[in-house]
Structure formats: C-alpha cells, structure tokens
Amino acid sequence: MSSQVPVKATVPPSAAAYGEASIRVLKGLEPVKQRPGMYTRTDNPLHIVQEVIDNAADEALAGFGSRIAVNLHLDGSISVEDDGRGIPFGLHPEEGVPVIEIVYTRLHAGGKFDKGSGGAYSFSGGLHGVGVSVTNALATRLAVTVWREKQVAQLVFSGGDVIEPLTLRPAERAERKSGTAVRVWPDAKYFESAELPRAELIHLLRSKAVLMPGVTVTLSTEKTGETLTWLYKGGLRDYLQQSLLAEPLIPLFEGAHHASSHESENFAEGEGAAWCVAFAEQGQSLRESYVNLIPTVAGGTHEAGLKEGLFSAIKAFIDMHSLLPKGVKLMPDDVFGRASFVLSAKVLDPQFQGQTKERLNSRDALRLVSAYVKPAFDLWLGQHVEHGKKLAELVIRQAQARQKAGQKVEKRKGSGVAVLPGKLTDCESRDLADNELFLVEGDSAGGSAKMGRNKETQAILPLRGKVLNTWEVDRDRLFANNEIHDIAVAIGVDPHAAGDTPDLSNLRYGKICILSDADVDGSHIQVLLLTLFFRHFPKLIETGHIYVAKPPLFRVDAPARGKKPATKIYALDVAELQAVTDKLKKEGVRDPASLSISRFKGLGEMSAEQLWDTTLNPDTRRLLRVDHGALDVEATTASLTKLMGKGEAAARRELMELHGDAVEIDI
Numbered sequence: 001m002s003s004q005v006p007v008k009a010t011v012p013p014s015a016a017a018y019g020e021a022s023i024r025v026l027k028g029l030e031p032v033k034q035r036p037g038m039y040t041r042t043d044n045p046l047h048i049v050q051e052v053i054d055n056a057a058d059e060a061l062a063g064f065g066s067r068i069a070v071n072l073h074l075d076g077s078i079s080v081e082d083d084g085r086g087i088p089f090g091l092h093p094e095e096g097v098p099v100i101e102i103v104y105t106r107l108h109a110g111g112k113f114d115k116g117s118g119g120a121y122s123f124s125g126g127l128h129g130v131g132v133s134v135t136n137a138l139a140t141r142l143a144v145t146v147w148r149e150k151q152v153a154q155l156v157f158s159g160g161d162v163i164e165p166l167t168l169r170p171a172e173r174a175e176r177k178s179g180t181a182v183r184v185w186p187d188a189k190y191f192e193s194a195e196l197p198r199a200e201l202i203h204l205l206r207s208k209a210v211l212m213p214g215v216t217v218t219l220s221t222e223k224t225g226e227t228l229t230w231l232y233k234g235g236l237r238d239y240l241q242q243s244l245l246a247e248p249l250i251p252l253f254e255g256a257h258h259a260s261s262h263e264s265e266n267f268a269e270g271e272g273a274a275w276c277v278a279f280a281e282q283g284q285s286l287r288e289s290y291v292n293l294i295p296t297v298a299g300g301t302h303e304a305g306l307k308e309g310l311f312s313a314i315k316a317f318i319d320m321h322s323l324l325p326k327g328v329k330l331m332p333d334d335v336f337g338r339a340s341f342v343l344s345a346k347v348l349d350p351q352f353q354g355q356t357k358e359r360l361n362s363r364d365a366l367r368l369v370s371a372y373v374k375p376a377f378d379l380w381l382g383q384h385v386e387h388g389k390k391l392a393e394l395v396i397r398q399a400q401a402r403q404k405a406g407q408k409v410e411k412r413k414g415s416g417v418a419v420l421p422g423k424l425t426d427c428e429s430r431d432l433a434d435n436e437l438f439l440v441e442g443d444s445a446g447g448s449a450k451m452g453r454n455k456e457t458q459a460i461l462p463l464r465g466k467v468l469n470t471w472e473v474d475r476d477r478l479f480a481n482n483e484i485h486d487i488a489v490a491i492g493v494d495p496h497a498a499g500d501t502p503d504l505s506n507l508r509y510g511k512i513c514i515l516s517d518a519d520v521d522g523s524h525i526q527v528l529l530l531t532l533f534f535r536h537f538p539k540l541i542e543t544g545h546i547y548v549a550k551p552p553l554f555r556v557d558a559p560a561r562g563k564k565p566a567t568k569i570y571a572l573d574v575a576e577l578q579a580v581t582d583k584l585k586k587e588g589v590r591d592p593a594s595l596s597i598s599r600f601k602g603l604g605e606m607s608a609e610q611l612w613d614t615t616l617n618p619d620t621r622r623l624l625r626v627d628h629g630a631l632d633v634e635a636t637t638a639s640l641t642k643l644m645g646k647g648e649a650a651a652r653r654e655l656m657e658l659h660g661d662a663v664e665i666d667i
Contacts, residue, residue, distance in 0.1 A: 029105065029137035029160035036190045039134045044193045045078075045186035046200055048138055051131040052080045052182045057208050057293045059084025060215045065179075070205060071220045076194065077141075079183040086148030086178045089155075089166060098166045100144060100155055104136045105162070132182075136160045141185040147176050159187070204295065206230050210239040211293050211344050236276035236342045244340060246283025249394060250387040253277045253380055257372035258346060266371070268348040268563040273369045275306060277341040279391055286340040291350050291360050298353070300360030302345040304619035305369025307336045312370070313377035314388075314395060321385075323392045325400075329428075331456065334398040345369060348563075363613075363620045364567075402431065421486035425450045425460040437490060437509040438549070438616070439463055441516040441525050444604030445611075449515070452608030453616055459509065461490050466521075467528045470535055471644035478536060487532070495536040498633060502539050511547050512540065513623060515615065517602040518553040518573070530626065531644050534636065541626055550622040551603060551615045556580055557596035561588035570614050572622065 032039050041047040059065040065084035072078055088099040095102060136142050137160040146153040152171050156164035171177075188194040202219065209217040209230035220227045232238055237254050258272030289296045289303050296302070311332040318324050345365060353359040381388040420426065423446075427435055434457045440446045446462025453460060468481045475495050479485045488495060492506035514529050516522035526548060533546050540546050552570035554577045560566045564587060571577035581595065589595060600606060606614070615621050628636050642651045 029107065029133060031107070032134050032137040033160070033190075036134075036138055040138070042191055044195060044197055045138075045191050046196055046204075048135040048186060049078050049080070049184065049196065049201075050204060051135050052184065053204065053208070054294060055132060056080055056082035056084065056180070057212065059180075060212050061293055066214065067216050067218075068205075068208065069218045069220070070201075072196070072222060073183075074222045075185070077183055077185040078196070079181060081179065081181040083176060083179040086146040086180050087144070089146055089148065089151075089153040089168070098155075100146060100153060101162060101166065104132055104142065104144065104155075104157060105160060107133055133160070135184055138187050138190045139184045140187045143183045145181040147171060147179050150177075202228065207239075207288065207290070207295060208293060210236065210342070211290055236274060236344065240276045240278060240286065240340065240342050243286045244278055244280070244283075245286075246280040248278040249280055249338075250390055251384070253377060255373070255376040255380075257376065266565060267364075267368055271346055271348050271368060273302065273306075273343060273345040273372055275341060275343045275369075275373065277306075277310065277339055279338050279394065280340065281338065281394060285338070286342075288341070289343040289345070289360075291345050291347055291352075291357075291365075293344075294350075294352075294357050296352075296358060296360050298359035300353070301362055301364075301366040301619055302343060302347070302360050302369050305366040305371075306341065306343050306373055307332050308366065309370040309373030310339065310377055311335045312374050313381060314391060316378065317381045317388050318392045318395070321389070321392070323389065324396065328396060328399050328403065329456070330395065330399050331402065331429075333434075334395050334402065337398060338394060343369070366619055405431070419489075421461065421489055423462055424486070424490050425453075427457050427459045428455055429457050431457075432507065432510045435459065435509045436511040436513060437461060438513045438515045439487065439529060440603070441522060442602070442604060445515070445517075445602065445606075448604065448606055448608050448611045449616065452610075452612035458616060459490070461486065463487075463525075466525055467532060469528060469644055470532045471640060472646055475536060484532065488537075491537075491540075493537060493540065496539060497536075498538045500539070504539065504543070507540075507545070510545065511623075512545055513547040513549050515549040515551070515603065518551050518600065519602070522602075527643070531640060533626070534640060538633075541628075544625055544627070546626040548624045548626060549615050550624060551600070551606075551611075553577075553600060555598045555600070555610075556584070557598070558584050558589060559594050 036042050040051075053068065053070065056065065056068045059082055060068065062084075065082045067081075067083045069081045070078065071081075087103060090099060091097065092099050092102055136157050139160075140158060142157045144153075144155045144157075150171050152169050152175065153166060154164070155162065155166045186194065205217045205219055205228075209215060210232050213233050213235050215231070217230045218227055237252060240252065254274075254276040256272070256274035259267040259269055261269050287299075287303075289299060289306075291300075291302060311330075314335050315330055318330070324330070345360075345368070347360070347362055347365050347368070349362070350360060350365070351362040353361050381391075425446075429435055436457060437459045438449055438453070438461070440449050440460055440462045443462050443464065446460055449460045449462075463483050465483075467483050470478065470481075470484065475497070478495055479488070490508070491512055492508040493502060493504060496502040512533075514526050516525040530546075530548075533541055537546075550572060552572050553574075554571040556569045556571060556577070558567050558569060561584070569580050569584075571580050577597070581592070584595065603611065603615075613620060642648050642655065645651075
C-alpha cells in the first residue's frame with residue numbers, strides 16, 4: 001500500500017505583495033507609450049505621420065482646403081501644412097483648456113464625433129479621437145502653428161507634454177488667412193525603423209490627390225531639393241489607367257453615386273461611392289479602396305459591396321443571354337478574381353477594425369456600395385452587349401477552371417475515405433481555401449444554420465449535447481464517442497499528438513468553426529471542443545484552421561433618427577449593448593422606451609436570415625482564429641490541465657477563489 005505525502009504550496013513573493021497599491025491607473029497619453037502597438041503600427045513612423053495628413057485631407061474633403069504640403073526635413077522631422085480652417089485655439093467651454101491643447105494631449109477628443117448635419121466633419125475617417133494625440137505621444141517634439149481669425153497660435157509638445165505653452169500674435173499682412181502646420185519629430189525608440197518608407201508615403205499622397213480632384217498635394221525633400229506635385233482632374237480613371245500592368249479586356253467601368261435628400265430613407269445624404277473597375281485575362285491586379293479618404297489596405301465591407309454588385313449584374317447578364325454552359329456554377333470570385341479597381345466610399349459613421357483603420361467593418365457599407373454599383377453595371381452591360389459577352393466568357397472560363405481543380409482534389413482522396421456522417425450537411429465546393437465547417441450546438445440551431453448557410457462553401461455538423469472532455473482520454477478510445485467520431489471523419493484528419501506530422505492532404509475544410517450559444521453553456525461547449533482540438537488535433541490549430549464564431553447576445557430595434565432609417569443592430573454582449581444604446585442617444589434617440597431590446601436565449605431562436613447576417617456571412621460575421629496567443633504550447637498545456645484535468649479540483653477551486661470576483665454573470 002502506498003502512502004501519500006502532502007505537498008505544501010509556496011506563495012511566490014510577487015503574489016504575496018499583491019494588494020491595492022499594485023493596481024496602476026494609466027493617465028493621459030501613458031497608455032499609448034506603454035502599448036504603442038495597440039494604437040498604431042510600430043514598424044516605422046508612417047502611420048503617425050499619416051494621422052496628421054488625414055486631418056489635412058479631412059479639411060479638403062469638407063471643402064475648406066485646396067492644398068496639402070508635406071516636407072521631409074534634414075533633421076528627420078516631417079511637417080504637414082494645409083490651408084483649411086485651422087484648429088480652434090480658444091478655451092474649451094467645459095474643460096477650460098485651449099482646444100488645440102486638448103486635441104493633441106487627450107485620447108478620445110476631437111472634432112469628428114459629431115457626424116450629423118452641422119457637424120464640423122460630416123464625412124471623415126476620424127472616429128476614435130486618438131489620432132494626432134498618438135502622434136504627439138510617440139514624438140520627441142511636436143510643434144503646431146495655426147492661422148485663424150487674423151491671429152497666429154503656436155504650441156510645442158515633447159513626449160505628449162506641453163513644453164512651450166500656447167502663444168498668440170496678430171497675423172501679419174503677408175501671412176496666410178487660415179490653415180494649420182504641424183512639424184513632428186518621431187521618437188525612434190517606439191519604432192523598429194526610424195526611416196519613413198518613401199514609396200508608401202508617395203503612394204499615400206498620390207492617392208489623396210486622386211481622391212480629391214482639384215486639391216494640390218506636394219512632397220518636398222530638403223536633402224535632395226526635390227519636390228513632387230500631384231494635381232489630378234481625371235480622378236479614379238486616370239489613376240487606374242496609369243497603374244494597370246495588363247491591357248484591359250474591355251473598357252473601364254466607372255461610376256459614382258451619392259445619396260441625395262430624396263434618398264435619405266435608405267442612406268444618409270452624401271453617403272455613397274465612386275469606383276473605376278478594369279477586367280484583364282492575366283496580370284497582377286491593382287486593388288485599392290478608401291473610406292472618407294482613409295486607405296483600407298485590408299479591404300472590408302465596402303469592397304464586399306463592390307464584389308456583390310459586380311457579381312449580381314454579370315450573373316443577371318449571363319442568365320438573360322443564356323450564356324452559362326450546363327453544369328457550370330458561378331461564384332463571386334470568378335468575377336472579382338480578374339478585376340482591378342479603385343473604390344472610394346463615403347460613409348457617415350464608419351466602423352473600422354482597430355485604430356489603424358486598415359479594414360472597414362460597417363455592415364451598412366456593403367448594402368450601400370452594392371445598391372449603387374449593381375444598377376450602374378446592369379445599365380453599362382446593357383449598353384455594351386459585346387463587351388459584356390467578352391467578360392462573360394472570361395468569368396465562365398474562371399468558373400470551369402475552378403471546378404476542374406476541385407474535381408482533381410476529389411480524385412486524390414480516393415475511395416478509402418470513411419463514409420461521411422449522416423447528420424453532416426456538406427457543402428458543394430471542394431476548394432479547401434473556401435470551404436468551412438460549422439460545428440453547431442444542438443439540432444435546432446443546426447436547422448437554422450442549414451437554411452441560412454451558403455450551400456456552396458459552408459457545411460453544417462450539429463452536435464448533440466456537450467462533447468466529451470477528452471483531456472485525459474487515450475487516442476485509441478476517442479472514436480468510442482459518436483460525436484468525436486463524426487467530427488474526425490467530417491474534417492478528414494486523424495487524431496494525433498503535438499510534434500507529430502499528420503497527413504493533412506485529406507483535410508476537407510479550410511476553416512473549422514465552433515458555433516455555440518452566447519451563454520455559459522455555450523462557452524462550456526467551446527472549451528470542450530477547443531480541448532479536443534488542442535489535445536488530439538494540434539496541427540489544425542498550428543496551421544490556423546480552427547475558429548470560434550461569436551454570435552450576438554442582443555438585438556436592438558432602433559427607430560428612425562435624423563437621416564438614419566429604422567435599423568436592427570446586434571450587440572455581442574452587455575458592454576457592447578451599452579455602447580450601442582449610448583451611440584443611439586447621441587444620434588437622437590432620446591426616449592429609451594423607443595428602443596426594443598431582445599435577448600437571444602440561443603442560436604435556435606435566430607431565424608436563418610439572422611444567423612446568416614450575424615454569424616455566417618463572411619463579410620459581416622465575427623470569427624476569431626484560435627492560436628496560443630501570448631502563451632507558448634507548454635503554458636497552454638499547463639492551463640488546460642488545471643481547467644480540464646480530473647485530479648485538478650483543488651487547483652480549479654483555488655483559481656476560482658483568486659479570480660472569481662473578476663467574473664461577470666449576465667442573467
């Protein structure tokens with residue numbers, strides 16, 4: 001008989017010293033200095049300079065400026081000048097501090113929050129009010145000069161702090177009437193390289209000139225004495241023609257449409273898009289999109305709207321002329337894959353992914369751009385039938401090549417593949433890059449998902465109840481559980497251990513997505529499935545194939561307010577619900593009783609349309625890729641052992657006692 005020796009737990013000194021004084025509150029611009037990567041790109045200072053350029057461009061976009069001048073100085077500083085209205089420098093009515101000082105020293109302060117009629121900036125990229133304040137925080141020196149109301153104001157900062165207070169003097173007769181000049185010395189310690197990427201800066205400035213016909217943009221370099229000037233009057237067409245590397249198959253398709261006051265029931269007045277599209281049989285594509293002059297290098301919902309509009313129009317043209325061969329099914333990428341484009345969207349209240357604004361997330365932007373592009377392309381194809389048929393031939397060839405490649409993949413799998421589970425509703429495509437499998441909690445939600453999915457690329461596998469905790473289950477016993485057996489057969493990969501080199505050639509889906517209710521039980525199911533994949537399919541996590549879908553917990557039905565029509569807004573959790581209601585109050589919803597707030601008890605309560613819009617649609621859903629995050633594999637293993645191990649009840653209890661107060665339960 002063996003005896004057990006009790007082990008005494010030791011508390012490290014750092015844990016023993018943890019108390020009220022351990023909690024630190026970061027004030028002012030300290031958060032930016034502590035974690036600059038949360039607010040800007042840190043590979044080089046271009047983005048913090050771009051924040052200043054964007055402010056000058058917003059003045060021109062609002063119709064108050066016609067010149068933007070950028071100067072690269074010998075001492076490594078960069079100055080940006082405009083002839084806009086100039087930043088106000090009087091005292092703020094509530095803060096009692098000069099407005100210009102607030103703009104450069106306070107996060108979430110600026111003139112771009114008021115997006116309604118009469119706001120200083122109806123259409124701008126500024127959204128969070130952290131732009132130039134981040135520039136200021138990450139600069140050894142920043143000097144601002146403003147010409148406004150026949151006065152000249154000057155203010156100098158260092159590391160975000162005022163070192164030369166605001167001074168005012170009368171403007172001399174020869175000086176400009178209004179405008180702003182900002183000179184910034186980026187602090188090299190915050191960036192991997194202190195050098196500005198010249199090619200990217202030139203591209204940025206050139207695109208600003210293209211998107212603002214009539215505005216002169218210059219770049220001067222003191223070291224070489226060189227000055228580049230851009231002034232475009234031909235707009236997007238000239239820019240695209242000069243940038244194309246291959247001869248277009250058909251003439252360029254260009255257009256623009258912005259909502260008028262008569263269309264305000266659908267979109268706010270002034271919202272819309274301008275575009276120019278070229279199609280080529282081969283060659284590298286040029287794809288550039290902008291929202292309120294902000295370059296969105298990662299695309300977003302406005303690009304998805306252009307894609308949807310082009311595809312819907314050409315598909316209708318092909319159907320009308322009976323051009324589609326039997327057995328060929330068109331996909332949006334068959335059209336979009338050979339398209340080069342420049343897209344400039346105007347959105348009243350843009351929602352970006354992150355402060356760097358590289359991707360637009362506004363769901364309304366998809367509908368906005370698509371609603372204007374499709375009818376314009378329908379008309380263009382009707383007026384240019386021969387060109388339309390040439391494009392249709394290209395699209396059909398792309399679809400045939402895609403389907404042929406899919407058939408080759410199917411043959412390589414051979415006849416040795418296990419019979420797929422009966423409850424799996426598979427997708428039609430065999431393209432690994434596009435295919436997605438959703439592991440759905442419950443048959444009810446599975447039914448809605450089957451009706452709401454994209455049958456071409458999305459497969460549904462409903463799971464009954466909670467999956468087995470597989471943390472301590474031997475690999476050769478996994479298939480005794482029917483749910484796990486069905487998951488393994490559906491994805492086409494055998495269980496394996498960390499460090500193994502499993503055969504992924506039979507993998508059937510590029511994305512394997514866990515879709516469960518937005519409640520405690522749903523979170524438990526997520527953990528059980530993540531445990532399964534981490535323990536027995538680690539290569540799928542390592543290669544980025546595992547995802548978690550984030551369905552919303554609330555739906556808010558908001559009445560019409562101002563120029564905004566009645567809308568349905570989804571909120572992920574209580575915090576986001578509060579943010580939505582606060583935003584609606586700012587937009588004019590004064591009576592909270594006019595808001596209808598519904599809570600989804602589960603995915604099964606969602607209609608197929610709601611499930612598609614919030615969770616399945618690639619353009620509007622929230623999908624998180626699973627990786628180890630800040631932890632390494634060993635640390636993740638230790639954490640999961642504590643959470644899922646059968647003999648770890650004491651460790652779990654200690655964990656709950658330490659962190660139980662941090663858990664928020666929403667009932």
